Amino acid sequence: MRKLLLVIVSVVLPMLVSGQQVLRPVGTFSNDTIRIGAPLKFTLVHRHPENLEVILPGTNYNFSPFELVRKDFHPTATKNGISTDSAVYTLRTFDTRPLQALTLPVFVLQGKDTIRANSDSSRVVLHQMVDKVIEPLQFRTETELVPVEERFNWPILLLWISFVTLISSLIWLIFGQTIKTKYKLYRLRKYHLYFTSRYNAHIDRFVKTGVSQSMEKAVSLWKNYLTKLERSAINSFTTKEIVEFYNDNEEVNTALRHCDKAIYGNLITEADAETKEALLMLRRFAKSRYKANREIIKNARNNRQHAGLAEPELV
Known part of the structure; x- marks a missing residue:
C-alpha cells in the first residue's frame, strides 16, 4: 500500500501540476453558418510559456464532421515570455445535421510526456437549402425535343490532320x-x-x-x-x-x-x-x-x- 501511494505521489501528481500550467487553446469559426460543401475557416490560437514545445493538429487529424481542405500556419510570435502559436484550417462539411460543432486540441511536449489541451467547442449552423419536402415528390415532365446546335468536332479534325501529316x-x-x-x-x-x-x-x-x-x-x-x-x-x-x-x-x-x-x-x-x-x-x-x-x-x-x-x- 505504501508503494502504491509513492507511485501516485511521484508520477501522477507532477502531471497534474504541469497540466495546470497549460492554458486551453481558443478555436473559432469565421462564420456562424455554413452550406453543404462550402469552405469555412477555423482559427486555432494557443498561448503558452515560451519554454514549452507545442504541436497543433496536422493534416492527418480527424476533423469530423468536417473535412480538411487546406491548412495554413502562422510563425510563432513571442512577447514577454509568452509565445503564441496559431493555424487556420479551411474546412467543409457534407453532414446534414443542422448544428455542427468542432473541438481541436493542442499537444504539449514535456519530457517523455505529452499533455493534450482541448479548445472550447465552436458551433456553426447548417444553412438549409430545402425547408420543406413534399411527399410524394412531384416530377415535371418535358416531352418536346429541344434543338441542339451542331458543333464541329475540332479534336477529331486535328487528329486526322496529324495522322495524315504523319x-x-x-x-x-x-x-x-x-x-x-x-x-x-x-x-x-x-x-x-x-x-x-x-x-x-x-x-x-x-x-x-x-x-x-x-x-x-x-x-x-x-x-x-x-x-x-x-x-x-x-x-x-x-x-x-x-x-x-x-x-x-x-x-x-x-x-x-x-x-x-x-x-x-x-x-x-x-x-x-x-x-x-x-x-x-x-x-x-x-x-x-x-x-x-x-x-x-x-x-x-x-x-x-x-x-x-x-x-x-x-x-
Missing part, C-alpha cells in the same frame, strides 16, 4: 526520292511528246507546201525544246555556238547549216529530200538528248557527279 511524312521520307524521279520523268516525257507532235506537224506542212517558214518554225521549235531540256540558252546561240556546245557533232552541224542555207538564202522553192533529211536529223538528235537526260534522271543518285553533257548516240 503518314505523308513517312511516305515522303521513304519514297520521296522515287516520287521526285517519277515526276521528273513524267514531265520530261510529256514535254517530249508535245515537242514531237508540233515538230512533225511543221515537217508535214513543209513537205506539202515547200514554204521555208515551216522549216524556220521547226528549227525554232527545236532550239526552244533543247533550251528547256539542257537548261541552257540554246535558242539564243548561233549555229556555230550550238555545234560547239554539242562537241562539234557532225550531224548537228550538217543539218543546221543546210537549214540556215535554205531559210536565209531562199535557195529552195520546194521541199527536197536533202532538206527533209536535215529536219529528220534534228528530230533524231532531239530524241537522243531526251533519252540521255532520261537516263541521267533515273540514275541521279549514283551519277550526279557525271551529269554533264556526253556525246549523244543518234537513233
Whole structure:
C-alpha cells in the first residue's frame, strides 16, 4: 500500500501540476453558418510559456464532421515570455445535421510526456437549402425535343490532320526520292511528246507546201525544246555556238547549216529530200538528248557527279 501511494505521489501528481500550467487553446469559426460543401475557416490560437514545445493538429487529424481542405500556419510570435502559436484550417462539411460543432486540441511536449489541451467547442449552423419536402415528390415532365446546335468536332479534325501529316511524312521520307524521279520523268516525257507532235506537224506542212517558214518554225521549235531540256540558252546561240556546245557533232552541224542555207538564202522553192533529211536529223538528235537526260534522271543518285553533257548516240 505504501508503494502504491509513492507511485501516485511521484508520477501522477507532477502531471497534474504541469497540466495546470497549460492554458486551453481558443478555436473559432469565421462564420456562424455554413452550406453543404462550402469552405469555412477555423482559427486555432494557443498561448503558452515560451519554454514549452507545442504541436497543433496536422493534416492527418480527424476533423469530423468536417473535412480538411487546406491548412495554413502562422510563425510563432513571442512577447514577454509568452509565445503564441496559431493555424487556420479551411474546412467543409457534407453532414446534414443542422448544428455542427468542432473541438481541436493542442499537444504539449514535456519530457517523455505529452499533455493534450482541448479548445472550447465552436458551433456553426447548417444553412438549409430545402425547408420543406413534399411527399410524394412531384416530377415535371418535358416531352418536346429541344434543338441542339451542331458543333464541329475540332479534336477529331486535328487528329486526322496529324495522322495524315504523319503518314505523308513517312511516305515522303521513304519514297520521296522515287516520287521526285517519277515526276521528273513524267514531265520530261510529256514535254517530249508535245515537242514531237508540233515538230512533225511543221515537217508535214513543209513537205506539202515547200514554204521555208515551216522549216524556220521547226528549227525554232527545236532550239526552244533543247533550251528547256539542257537548261541552257540554246535558242539564243548561233549555229556555230550550238555545234560547239554539242562537241562539234557532225550531224548537228550538217543539218543546221543546210537549214540556215535554205531559210536565209531562199535557195529552195520546194521541199527536197536533202532538206527533209536535215529536219529528220534534228528530230533524231532531239530524241537522243531526251533519252540521255532520261537516263541521267533515273540514275541521279549514283551519277550526279557525271551529269554533264556526253556525246549523244543518234537513233
